[in-house]
Structures are given as structure tokens and as C-alpha cells.
Amino acid sequence: DxxxxxxxxxxxAEGRAANLPCNHSTISGNEYVYWYRQIHSQGxxxxxHGLKNNETNxxxxxxxxxxxxxxxxxxxxxxxRDTAVYYCIAHAGNNRKLIWGLGTSLAVNP
Amino acid sequence: xxxxxQTPKFQVLKTGQSMTLQCAQDMNHNSMYxxxxxxxxGLRLIYYSAxxxxxxxxxxxxxxxxxxxxxxxxxxxxxxxxxxxxxVYFCASRQLAGAGYNEQFFGPGTRLTVL
Numbered sequence: 001d002x003x004x005x006x007x008x009x010x011x012x013a014e015g016r017a018a019n020l021p022c023n024h025s026t027i028s029g030n031e032y033v034y035w036y037r038q039i040h041s042q043g044x045x046x047x048x049h050g051l052k053n054n055e056t057n058x059x060x061x062x063x064x065x066x067x068x069x070x071x072x073x074x075x076x077x078x079x080x081r082d083t084a085v086y087y088c089i090a091h092a093g094n095n096r097k098l099i100w101g102l103g104t105s106l107a108v109n110p
Numbered sequence: 111x112x113x114x115x116q117t118p119k120f121q122v123l124k125t126g127q128s129m130t131l132q133c134a135q136d137m138n139h140n141s142m143y144x145x146x147x148x149x150x151x152g153l154r155l156i157y158y159s160a161x162x163x164x165x166x167x168x169x170x171x172x173x174x175x176x177x178x179x180x181x182x183x184x185x186x187x188x189x190x191x192x193x194x195x196x197x198v199y200f201c202a203s204r205q206l207a208g209a210g211y212n213e214q215f216f217g218p219g220t221r222l223t224v225l
Contacts, residue, residue: 034213043114043200043216044153087152099169100145100152 002027002090009105018075020104022088025069031092033064035073037084078108111136114217116201122223123191131186131220133201141204142184144176146197153200159184191224
């Protein structure tokens with residue numbers, strides 16, 4: 001599975017959009033991009049995933065560049081409860097190679 | 111539905127002791143996973159079970175064994191605990207093993223300290 005690169009930390013003001021970038025320049029054609037978050041010591045929680053097209057659900061939007069080498073997770077109106085570590089993962093189905101990385105620690109400030 | 115449950119929530123062991131971490135899911139998922147997470151680090155895959163009756167090693171399997179007891183339950187055993195195994199252990203399940211379109215669901219974790 002492709003390696004992903006994310007900034008270590010980010011800040012966002014409450015009520016504003018949080019845009020979390022992820023670089024996956026070596027992603028292959030059959031690899032999906034998944035986003036999860038982990039709120040202080042809890043189990044990770046699935047947010048969204050995509051292959052080529054942009055995706056939106058009740059939690060977030062996922063924008064994938066046309067060349068698929070990077071993506072952005074958008075939390076449209078961040079709240080204090082969105083403070084968490086966000087993980088971007090590229091995964092094609094080889095479970096042995098599920099690499100989580102260190103993620104981005106997002107702090108939403110009042 | 112309870113989702114993914116793990117027992118115990120907390121455990122303290124002495125070096126050399128053994129224990130089994132239990133995990134169960136009620137979502138009729140085929141695949142189950144065990145991860146460990148050390149302070150300030152991402153999750154590392156210990157073992158996984160793509161389907162009932164199969165298990166396979168992940169990134170960090172040394173010192174652990176697993177049993178896929180049935181479709182619902184996947185246990186992780188430490189035969190002789192070492193301080194390096196102090197960590198938070200997460201169990202996860204997934205409908206299918208392939209990447210396609212199905213996400214992992216995680217349990218609340220077991221916090222293990224080995225003295």
C-alpha cells in the first residue's frame with residue numbers, strides 16, 4: 001500500500017472549515033484513500049473514503065486531485081468535538097500492509 | 111448492536127505472566143484485526159483474520175498468538191508478557207477483507223501495562 005504523508009499538527013477556529021491535506025504520490029490505481037479519526041485514546045472512527053471522485057457524507061467531504069497524488073479532508077464547520085488525530089490511509093486490500101502512520105493532530109479552538 | 115467489544119478495559123501484568131485479550135463483534139463481519147498503539151504513534155497491525163478459520167501475521171506479530179474462535183470472536187494471547195508489550199490494544203472488524211468500500215469498526219481498546 002502507498003505511503004501517506006500528513007502534517008503533524010493543525011489548528012482551526014471553531015465554526016470555520018478545517019482542511020486536512022494528505023500526500024499519497026505513489027498511490028496505485030486500485031488503492032482507495034480512507035480517512036479515520038481518533039478522539040483522545042478512543043478507538044479510531046471511520047470518516048470517509050474515495051477512489052477517484054470527490055465524496056461527501058454527513059461528517060465530511062473528501063477532495064481527491066485528478067492525478068490522485070493527494071487529497072484533502074474537509075470538515076465544513078469544525079466544532080470543539082472535532083479535536084482529534086486524523087489518519088489518511090491508502091489501501092488496496094493487502095491487509096498485511098495496512099499502514100496507519102502518525103496522522104494529523106487537529107486542534108479546534110474556541 | 112454493541113458493535114465491537116473488548117475485555118478487559120485495563121490490565122496490569124508482571125513480566126512473564128500470560129493473558130488473553132478478548133474481542134467480539136455482532137455485525138456479522140468476516141474480517142477481524144488486532145492492533146497495538148504506543149504513546150505518540152499510529153496503530154500497528156499485530157494479526158488479522160480475513161475470514162473465519164484463517165489468521166495471518168501483520169507488521170508486529172512477535173510475542174503474540176491469536177485464535178479466531180468463530181465468526182464473532184477473535185482473541186489475542188500474550189504467552190509471556192514483556193514490558194515492551196505495554197500498550198493500548200485495539201480490535202477491529204470489517205465486513206470483507208478487500209479494500210474496496212468497507213471500513214473498519216474499532217473497539218474501545220484494552221490498556222495493558224507490563225511491569
